[in-house]
Structures are given as structure tokens and as C-alpha cells.
């Protein structure tokens with residue numbers, strides 16, 4: 001695909017992940033990128049350089065408002081849909097109705113993109129579409145493969161159900177209406193510009209404000225495959241280039257890291273000698289969530305390039321060089337359950 005020729009829409013384009021996607025598209029030569037974001041959790045600063053250079057045309061608008069989706073997709077070749085009412089574990093567990101609004105948001109945008117004749121629709125889905133019942137045992141070495149999302153469906157909160165419904169909607173539009181589409185199931189993304197409502201950045205922030213005792217949600221044995229944001233956006237671009245039929249593909253590493261291992265490395269790397277306090281009553285999400293990336297290797301020729309410990313060190317370096325202790329102390333507690 002010649003990215004120099006494409007007109008691209010990035011919804012939710014001021015977010016953490018979207019801003020990295022835009023960096024990559026610009027590096028590939030794309031010169032016409034429209035961003036729509038209501039800045040409910042995104043930050044214009046994330047893409048300000050591209051707005052100033054004229055590559056990004058920025059619209060601060062709510063995609064749920066009448067007519068906005070239709071206007072935004074006009075003249076667009078490729079839609080990357082990342083706008084969502086979304087936060088970290090504290091948010092998705094505690095805000096069901098807010099996350100349910102994604103059903104409306106996604107439905108409106110897909111219909112508008114199809115009617116406007118968009119050439120491709122690429123959706124930011126999530127590991128939250130996988131059945132909870134497959135992810136409850138920390139002693140099992142499970143790698144979630146795409147076909148495990150099937151009856152009996154058992155998605156993770158309204159957030160996960162909405163992502164699942166959107167994947168299914170895109171497959172139906174591809175089959176019935178010929179819309180070219182792809183869904184990418186992101187697994188717990190971290191990296192520069194990440195925010196504290198997600199676990200890795202929360203750990204780093206706690207070390208930054210020198211929290212002691214150092215709080216850890218759950219008993220620390222939960223297993224995750226945190227995936228570096230640069231790998232996620234390169235997978236998303238590959239999906240735009242290669243998938244047309246609405247297939248959903250995992251973008252996640254196969255590294256199995258326990259929460260407590262990540263915490264210990266954050267403490268070691270930052271030189272913060274704190275007592276660890278486990279909080280088993282706080283939300284943890286599924287206990288054992290790791291992707292298989294076999295399908296991504298086959299379909300996209302994609303594999304994650306950044307090992308978790310390397311990406312973690314990079315992210316800590318970025319956070320410590322760009323934040324102020326007093327400011328973070330002021331908002332950290334609220335961010336853990338909000339967006």
C-alpha cells in the first residue's frame with residue numbers, strides 16, 4: 001500500500017496509542033490525516049507537532065453527536081477507529097454504562113464509513129473479547145488463539161462485549177456489504193505517553209511519587225503479556241495493508257509476566273526501596289491473559305520486537321524525565337479508576 005496516497009481518518013486520534021499510530025503513518029509518508037477526538041481522555045499535546053506541521057487536520061468533536069461521524073468519514077480512504085470510552089481495569093470494571101456507549105459510537109461510525117465508500121476500516125479491539133472462563137487459572141499455560149472467541153461468549157465487562165459486537169458487525173458488513181475491514185485485538189499496551197489508569201504506568205507513577213508502602217492490586221500472581229505501543233501500531237498498519245474480510249487478529253506478545261515481577265523490576269530500576277502491600281480486594285481482571293501471535297505471524301508477518309523488560313525501562317525513563325512529582329501526587333489516586 002502506498003501510504004503517501006492515502007487520506008486517513010484516526011478517530012480518538014489524540015490518545016496514547018493513536019498518537020504513536022500517527023507518528024508511524026507520517027514516517028511512512030502519509031500527508032493527509034484527519035483526527036477527530038473529543039479530548040475526553042486524549043491529549044492534544046500528544047499530536048501537537050503534526051497539527052502544527054499541517055499533516056494533521058484536528059477536529060475536537062463528539063462522534064456520538066448527530067452528523068459528526070458522517071462529516072468525518074467524507075473523502076477518507078482508510079479509517080483507523082480508536083475512539084472509545086475506555087480506561088484501565090478500575091474504569092472498565094466500575095463504569096458499565098459508560099462503556100456501553102461504545103456500542104452506539106462504533107455502530108454509527110461503521111455505517112457512516114460504509115455509506116461514504118471508505119476503502120478500509122481498521123478497528124482497535126481488545127483482549128477483553130476473550131472468554132473470562134479461559135483466563136482464571138494462573139497455573140495453566142494458555143495462549144489465547146483467535147478462534148477461542150466463540151460460543152459460549154463470555155467477554156470482559158460491557159467494554160469487552162462492545163468490542164466483540166463491533167468485531168462481529170465488521171465481519172457482517174464485510175460479508176454482506178463488501179466493506180473491507182480488520183480488527184486488531186490489542187493486549188494491555190504500554191509505552192511512552194501511556195496514562196496512569198493502566199497497570200504498568202500506575203506502577204511507574206507509584207515509584208515516581210515514592211509510594212511506601214507500595215500498593216499492588218490483587219495478590220501479584222496475575223499473568224499479563226504487556227505489549228509495547230510501537231509494536232501495536234506497526235501491527236495495526238500491517239492489518240490495514242493485508243486484511244480485508246473483517247478477520248480479527250491478536251496483537252500481543254507471548255511473554256508471560258506476573259504482576260509482582262513487573263513491580264519488583266520497577267522498584268529495582270527506579271531504586272525505590274519500598275514495602276510491597278498487596279490489595280487482593282481491588283479489581284484485577286482475568287488472572288491469566290496471554291495472546292498467541294501465530295495468526296499475526298501468518299497473516300501480517302508481524303511479531304513484537306520489544307521485550308517487556310526493555311520496553312519497561314524505556315517507559316520508566318520517559319516517565320521520570322517528563323513528569324513532576326507534585327502534579328502526579330495530586331491526581332494519581334483518581335486516575336486509577338477514571339479516564
Ligand SMILES: NC(=O)c1ccc[n+]([C@@H]2O[C@H](COP(=O)([O-])OP(=O)(O)OC[C@H]3O[C@@H](n4cnc5c(N)ncnc54)[C@H](O)[C@@H]3O)[C@@H](O)[C@H]2O)c1
Nearest residue numbers: 012015016017037038040041042063082083084126186189
Ligand atoms: N491501552 C490499552 O491497553 C488498550 C488495550 C486494548 C484496546 N485498546 C483500545 O485502543 C484505543 C485507544 O486507547 P488508548 O489507550 O490509546 O487511550 P484512550 O482510551 O484515551 O483512547 C480513546 C480516545 O477516544 C477519544 N474519545 C472517546 N470518546 C469519544 C467520542 N465520543 N468522540 C470522539 N472521541 C472520543 C478519547 O478522548 C481518547 O483520545 C481504544 O479504542 C481502546 O479501547 C487499548
